[in-house]
Every structure is written in structure tokens, then in C-alpha cells.
Amino acid sequence: MRPVVMHQHQWCCYSEVTPVAIVGVTPKAFLLLNPPWSTNFHKDKVTLTCSDSLSPAQGDIYWYYNENLLNKKSEEIQIDKTGYYKCKTQRSSLSDPIHVDFSSDKLILQAPHPVFEGDDVVLRCQAREKAKEISLYRNKTLIQSDFTLKSVSRNNDTYHCTALIQGFLWTWRKEISKHLTIQVQELFPPPMLIASPSSPIEGSPVTLKCETWLPPQRSHIQLQFCFFREDKALQKCWSSSPELTLPTVWSEDAESYWCQAESVTPSIRKRSLRSQLYVQRIPVSDVTLEIQPPEGQLIEGENLILICSVAKGTGTVTFSWHREGTVRSLGTKTQRSLSAVLQILTVKESDAGRYYCAADNIHGPILSKLIRVTLRIPVSRPVFTLTSPRMQAMVGDVVELHCESQRGSPPILYRFYHDNVTLGSSSVPSGRAGFKFSLTAEHSGNYSCEADNSLGVQRSDRVILSVTVPVSHPVFTFSPAGPQAVAGDVLELHCEAQKGSPPILYWFYYKNVTLGSREAPFGGGASFNLTLMAEHSGNFSCGADNGLGVQHSEMVILSIIGPPSNKTTLITEGVTAGLLSILGLAATAALVHYFRTQRNSERLSTTRTPSYSPREFKEPSRTSNTNPQEPPDPVEPQPVYNNVNPGDSDLVYSQIWSIQHTKENSANSPRKHWEDKEPTVIYSDLKKVYPDDSTGQASIGDSDLEDAIENYENVPCILSALDR
Structure with a gap:
């Protein structure tokens, strides 16, 4: 039958961990x-299962x-015998x-x-048959x-259990188990106190070790330690370190020493045996x-530390410090130690030289070797200068920057910044x-320098440099565009240079004649407004x-182009004038032809450049010869005028033949040019409007013809059979 489990308890395997190592003790193997x-x-x-601290186990087991030695070498064996x-x-x-x-x-x-000591243990009373009324006894005494x-704990307590077990014909009988002694192992052995070195020299340090170890199954338990000289603790108890160093x-101090070890949970405390410490006394030597800083590399203004030490020597020692070439010592100290310190504050250049020290414990002074102390001086704040070939630096100029520190140990690294x-x-x-x-437009700004000799960086004052940039070719536009x-119309002329240091003065030109100027004090562009006249056709620039x-x-x-007119009104007025007098119209046409021909002759004889008032400031030169970017003026069309009358109308058309003269055709007549190339013809619709008098009739005289108001309407036309 299956055994009856009286108390259920979950048991887990112990992890394989490393025990606390001790000097000179080989850890034990353990069984699971x-x-x-x-x-x-x-x-x-x-x-x-046989394991050790470095499981899995290696080699033979x-x-x-x-x-009795068994003939088995594996890590695990199976047993079924008591023993x-x-x-x-x-x-x-x-x-x-x-x-x-x-x-x-x-x-x-x-x-x-x-x-192990301090463990909580769960016992289990187990029967082959069904059982009840189970009881546990310790040392024959019933417990709960x-x-x-x-x-x-580790003692000789014995335990047994009793129970009623079901027997034949469902009868119950009382059974008693064998007495059991729990095999409680040591959580850790009593510690041992070890001194290192075992016989320290007077004045030297000694390390005390409180040695013990935990089994691998309980390596997670924390131990703490305390050290004693005679019956006085050497430190605050407790410490997690098993070592204590006495400086x-x-x-x-040659007295008895001992230590204690204690587990935190559970609380198991054990102490070591007392050990006597022996201290040696020897004369001063070595x-x-x-010197600090090491190797005698000292910076001006720092503190110089001189440490005089002896390798051996006990008792009271007198230390003294000296600089070569001086009679008096720099300082002395008498104390019971193997070293002493002298500090010289805020060293200066005169403190450089060779130093030594002496130690004496009544047997005579022993001198150290000479050590040279050198001083390094940090750089002072550098002076920065900027040299330019002119008062106002321009793009393309070569400038020279200089940086210099008046004090500082070489070498000095200078850096220049923009x-x-x-x-x-x-x-x-x-x-x-x-x-x-060499300067470019981007070189305007703040300039400075740094000096560095690895003892600190010093920065100079800043110097501001403004680089003047010439203006670039401006872009000329007008609004409205077309x-x-x-x-x-009022035309807005705009001129703007993309580059150039302000202020910038802009000039506006019509056919190389200055229209005006505008200033841009902060850069950017400028505009100029012009009311257009019929004579303003031509080249504009800035x-x-x-x-x-x-x-x-x-x-x-x-x-x-001229302003548009009301064509219907003009035709009506022309028809009315024709109805009034055909003779008047003929006379008017003859006079108009005469005056128009005379006016055109005058226009051809006068200059095409409008006259403008001069500016107070000096104008920049604007000629086609000095400006290679300005194209030559286009060849002006040469008009030929001719009046055309349809014959059955009161309108007179002024026919203008626009002929482009070139070197090739300048010697030819207009007629021959017409034969070679069909010209462009523009008809000017010409009418006369007379002021009405009180009687509603028009009076035309010689003076009236000159004062008459002329109305023109250009009518482009292709040559017809009538024109030819």
C-alpha cells in the first residue's frame, strides 16, 4: 500500500554555490x-550525490x-542498505x-x-497503512x-512518533516508531585569528583575519565579525569584513587578540582562541x-609637499627637510611613525632647486637622495592684434593676426578664432x-586668440573687424511689368544689389540720362517713381x-503708347464735319498735311534725349563705352509720312512707312527698299475738332488751324491695292 504522508512539505534542491574560502583549509565534500x-x-x-565547492565534481569520486572503500567512482550512487x-x-x-x-x-x-544549526526542520511520521491519531515525542515527552x-541546535535530543494503524477487519492498533536523532551539522566552524605578518615590525601595519567558512548549501547566509585586544573591541562591532588592518x-601593543563570527540569520555566534602578537623594534634605515606633485613638476602658485619616509625604524623618529645651498632646515618634526610630511605653501620661482630629508632615532641621522624641483609658469592673458593694410578692411585684403603672452613656460600653443x-x-x-x-565677405565679426601651455588656457580680448563688400551688379525691374x-501711367522703377555693404546709393537712368537717385542706408534695394510720357520709350537701367x-x-x-481715344465719337464728328462742308474738309486736310509734314521735319532735326535737372551730388559715369554690359542703342526707325484719302470719306489717313535703315540700305531710296521688302504701314486716323460758336457753325482761319486740337488713332494695316 502507498505510505500515508502525515505532514506535507515541499523540499527543494540546494544550489551549487561556492563556500567562503579560508587560508590553509581544504573545503569538505558534501552529500545530497x-x-x-x-x-x-x-x-x-x-x-x-557527492559534490564539492567547484561542482560539478571532476576526476574520480x-x-x-x-x-570501507566502495568500488564506485561516479558522482552518484544508489543505495538500499542501512549504514x-x-x-x-x-x-x-x-x-x-x-x-x-x-x-x-x-x-x-x-x-x-x-x-544545519539554526535551521527550521519539518519531521514526517509515515506509515505503510492507513493511520490516525499521530503524536510526536521529544526525549519521550509528548510535544504539540x-x-x-x-x-x-547540535544536541542529543531524540524524537519518535506514535499512531493508530488500521489492521485486520478494520481494527486499529497503536504503533511506535524507532527513536531518531537529527543529524545537525555545524553552520560554520569556530573562527581562527591569523595575523599578517605574524611578527610585525614596530610602526608598520598588521592585518588580522577572522577565518571561518560556510558550507555550500548555506553560502547565502551573511556573516559578521568583531575583533578584540584583550577585552576591548578594536572597532565598532559588527563588520561584514573578516579582515581588520591596524595602521x-x-x-x-604586543597583547592577546581574538575575534568573533556571527551569522545574521539565524543568530549563531562563535569565537576564536586568543593569540599573542609579537612586535619587533629595529633602527632607522632607507x-x-x-615630492608631490610627482617628479618635481610644480606649477607656480601651487603647494609643494615633501614626504620623508623610512623603510625600517621603530620608536620616536626626528625628521628634517633641507634645500641644497641653504644652512637652515626648512622644518623638523618628531613623531612615532615611519613618515612625516612638510608642506611649502604657494611656491614661487625662487623655490626651485634640489631637496633632501634626514631621519634619526638616536642612532644618527640618515639622509635621503637629492630630488630636483622645477617650476612651470602658466601663460598670462595674451594680447591680440589685427593688422590690416588700410583703415577700412575690404574684401581681398590680406590681414595678419598676432597673439602673444608676456609670461608662461614654453612651448606655448596659440589658437586664433573668428x-x-x-x-x-x-x-x-x-x-x-x-x-x-585673405578677407572675404564672411570674415566680418569678432576675432580673438588663446594661449595654452598645458597649465591652463587664457583668452584675449575680442577685436571687431568689419569687412566692406563691394556691391554686385544690381537687378533692375519695373512695376507694373510688361x-x-x-x-x-506711374511706373515704379526698382533697383537692388544682392551683395554690398550699406549704405548703398542707387541711380536710375533713361537712355544714359540720370532720372534720379535713392539711398538704401541699411542695404536692400530702392525704388523710383516715374510718370510716363510718350517720349519715354527706350532703354532703362540703374x-x-x-x-x-x-x-x-x-x-x-x-x-x-499714347492714351486710347473714343473712336465712335471721332467718326461721328468727322461725318458731321463732312456734311457741313466738303471744301472745308479739303482745306483742313491740306493744312493738316502741311503742318504735320513741317512738325515731323522739326522732330527729326531735334535730339531724342529728354532734359533733366542735374543732381547736387556727383553722378556716376554712364556711357556705352565705359559699361561693357550696356547694349548699344537700337537703330531708330526712319518714318516716311504720306496722307491717304479714301475719296468717299471725310477722314484723312496719315500713312507712315517705318523703314529700318542699316549700312546695307542707307544709300538706297525708300522706294527701292519698298520693292525689296514689304514695309510696315501704320495709318494715323486724323480728325479736326473745332470749338463750337454761339451759332453752332465752325469758323476756320489760318490761326485756327494752328490752334486746332488734333486727335490721332493709330490703325495698323497691311498694304492693299488701294495703297499701291
Whole structure:
């Protein structure tokens, strides 16, 4: 039948961990049981596993049964006999023995393995048959039915259990288990106190170690330690470190020492045996001088530290410090130690030289070797200068930057900056450093320099440099835009240079004649408004100047047309005039033809350039010969005038033949040109409007013809048979 489990408890395997190592002690091997009970029923199988602190175990495993070596070498063996079992690995000492019992009784009391001091243990009373009324006894005394034992210790207590077991014909009989002694192992052995060195020299340090170890199954438990001299603690108890270092020991410190070790949870405390400490006394020897900073590399203004030490020597020692070439010592100290310190505050250049020290403990002074102390001087704040070939720096100028520190140990590294961006660097053993470069438009800004000799960086004052940039070729535009404009419109001319230092003066030109100027004090462009006239057809441009030369824009050609008229009104007036008098119309046409021909002759004989008032400031030169970007004026069309009358109308058309004269056709007559190339013809619709008199009739005289109001309407037309 299946055994009856009286108390259920979950048992887990112990993790393989490393125990606390101790000097000169080989850790023991340890045994694990599966299932973990030291008492089992007859014919049950139990597996034993041998492990050490460095599991998995390596090499051969040695097994012992009742002190007899078994012929088994594996890490695990299976057993079914009652007796004592031990094992050993190549890296460990012999394990503690464990007694495993295989019982043929109907009732057994089971205890787990392993059990250590301070553990809480759960016992299990188990029967082969159905059982009830289970009781647990300790040393033959009944205890409560709870089978959990709190914080067990290593003692000779015995335990057994009783129960009523169901027998034949459902009868119950009382059974008593064998007495069981729980195999409680040491949580850790009593510590040992070890001094290192075992015989310290007077005045030297000594390290005390409180050595013990935890088994691998309980390596998670924390230990704490306390050290004593005679009956006085050497430090505040408790410490997690098993070591305590005494900085110096003297002959009078040769007393007895001991230590204690205690586990935090559970609280198990053990103490070591007392140990006597022996201290040696020896004369002074091997005197040395140490300087800080090391190697004697000292910066001016720092503190110089001189450390005089002796390798050996006990008792009271007198230390003294000296600089070569001086009679008096720099200082003396008498104390019971192996070293002493002298500090010289805020060293200066005169403190450089060679130093030594002496130590004496009544047997005579012993001198150290000489050590040279050198001083390094940090750089002072550098002076920065900027040299330019002219008062106002311009693009393309070569400027030279200089940087110099008056004090500082060489070598000195100089760095040059433009708006905190590095321009370049130079390392010089002494004197000043220079840097040259050619100016561009982007070089305006703040300039400075740094001096660095690895003892600190010093920055100069800033110098502001303004680089004057010549103006670029301006862009000329007008608004409203378009190749044609109507007389009377207001045209906005705009001129703007994309580059150039302000202020910028802009000039506006019509056919190389200055229209006016505008100033842009802060840069950007400028505008000029022009009311258009019929004579304004032609080339427009502009110029920009900021004192470094005038730059001209490209020319823009603009055509001006006359204002539009009401054609219906003019035709009606013309018809009315024809009805009044055909003779008047003929006379009017003849006069108009005469005056028109006379006026055209006058226009051809006068200049085409309008007259403008001169400016108070000096105008920049604007000629086609000085400005290679200005295109030559286009060849002016040469008009030929001719009046055309349809014959049945009161309208007179002025026919204008526009002929382009070139070098090839300048000698030919207009007629021959017409034959070679069809000309462009524009008809000018001409009418006369007379002021009405009180009688509603028009009066025309010689003077009236000159004062008459002329109305024109250009009518483009292609040559017809009538024209030819």
C-alpha cells in the first residue's frame, strides 16, 4: 500500500554555490540525498550525490560505506542498505558521514538531510497503512502535533512518533516508531585569528583575519565579525569584513587578540582562541624623500609637499627637510611613525632647486637622495592684434593676426578664432605667433586668440573687424511689368544689389540720362517713381554704389503708347464735319498735311534725349563705352509720312512707312527698299475738332488751324491695292 504522508512539505534542491574560502583549509565534500530523508522504508531506493565547492565534481569520486572503500567512482550512487556513508573528491577533503536507515517497521519518523544549526526542520511520521491519531515525542515527552522544529541546535535530543494503524477487519492498533536523532551539522566552524605578518615590525601595519567558512548549501547566509585586544573591541562591532588592518603597531601593543563570527540569520555566534602578537623594534634605515606633485613638476602658485619616509625604524623618529645651498632646515618634526610630511605653501620661482630629508632615532641621522624641483609658469592673458593694410578692411585684403603672452613656460600653443570658430593654430617656443589670410565677405565679426601651455588656457580680448563688400551688379525691374506701358501711367522703377555693404546709393537712368537717385542706408534695394510720357520709350537701367565703385544693371527696353481715344465719337464728328462742308474738309486736310509734314521735319532735326535737372551730388559715369554690359542703342526707325484719302470719306489717313535703315540700305531710296521688302504701314486716323460758336457753325482761319486740337488713332494695316 502507498505510505500515508502525515505532514506535507515541499523540499527543494540546494544550489551549487561556492563556500567562503579560508587560508590553509581544504573545503569538505558534501552529500545530497534524493529523496532527502535519512530514514526510509525497506526496499526503497535512495540516490547519493557527492559534490564539492567547484561542482560539478571532476576526476574520480571515492565512496565509503561503514569506513570501507566502495568500488564506485561516479558522482552518484544508489543505495538500499542501512549504514554510514562518506565521499571525497580530488579537490575536497572527506565529507561528514551520514547515517541512512532502511526500516522494515510499519511506522517511521523521517528527518531531512542536510540540517544545519539554526535551521527550521519539518519531521514526517509515515506509515505503510492507513493511520490516525499521530503524536510526536521529544526525549519521550509528548510535544504539540506541529512537526516543525524551530532553530535546531547540535544536541542529543531524540524524537519518535506514535499512531493508530488500521489492521485486520478494520481494527486499529497503536504503533511506535524507532527513536531518531537529527543529524545537525555545524553552520560554520569556530573562527581562527591569523595575523599578517605574524611578527610585525614596530610602526608598520598588521592585518588580522577572522577565518571561518560556510558550507555550500548555506553560502547565502551573511556573516559578521568583531575583533578584540584583550577585552576591548578594536572597532565598532559588527563588520561584514573578516579582515581588520591596524595602521601601525608598537611594542606595547604586543597583547592577546581574538575575534568573533556571527551569522545574521539565524543568530549563531562563535569565537576564536586568543593569540599573542609579537612586535619587533629595529633602527632607522632607507630614508627616502617623495615630492608631490610627482617628479618635481610644480606649477607656480601651487603647494609643494615633501614626504620623508623610512623603510625600517621603530620608536620616536626626528625628521628634517633641507634645500641644497641653504644652512637652515626648512622644518623638523618628531613623531612615532615611519613618515612625516612638510608642506611649502604657494611656491614661487625662487623655490626651485634640489631637496633632501634626514631621519634619526638616536642612532644618527640618515639622509635621503637629492630630488630636483622645477617650476612651470602658466601663460598670462595674451594680447591680440589685427593688422590690416588700410583703415577700412575690404574684401581681398590680406590681414595678419598676432597673439602673444608676456609670461608662461614654453612651448606655448596659440589658437586664433573668428566668432569662436578656429581659424588656425601655431606652437612657438617663445615670442608671439602670427596668422595670415585673405578677407572675404564672411570674415566680418569678432576675432580673438588663446594661449595654452598645458597649465591652463587664457583668452584675449575680442577685436571687431568689419569687412566692406563691394556691391554686385544690381537687378533692375519695373512695376507694373510688361514690354509696353501707356503714357500717363506711374511706373515704379526698382533697383537692388544682392551683395554690398550699406549704405548703398542707387541711380536710375533713361537712355544714359540720370532720372534720379535713392539711398538704401541699411542695404536692400530702392525704388523710383516715374510718370510716363510718350517720349519715354527706350532703354532703362540703374546703378549701385557704396563708395567702392559703381555697378550697372542690364538695360530694359520699354515701349510707350499714347492714351486710347473714343473712336465712335471721332467718326461721328468727322461725318458731321463732312456734311457741313466738303471744301472745308479739303482745306483742313491740306493744312493738316502741311503742318504735320513741317512738325515731323522739326522732330527729326531735334535730339531724342529728354532734359533733366542735374543732381547736387556727383553722378556716376554712364556711357556705352565705359559699361561693357550696356547694349548699344537700337537703330531708330526712319518714318516716311504720306496722307491717304479714301475719296468717299471725310477722314484723312496719315500713312507712315517705318523703314529700318542699316549700312546695307542707307544709300538706297525708300522706294527701292519698298520693292525689296514689304514695309510696315501704320495709318494715323486724323480728325479736326473745332470749338463750337454761339451759332453752332465752325469758323476756320489760318490761326485756327494752328490752334486746332488734333486727335490721332493709330490703325495698323497691311498694304492693299488701294495703297499701291
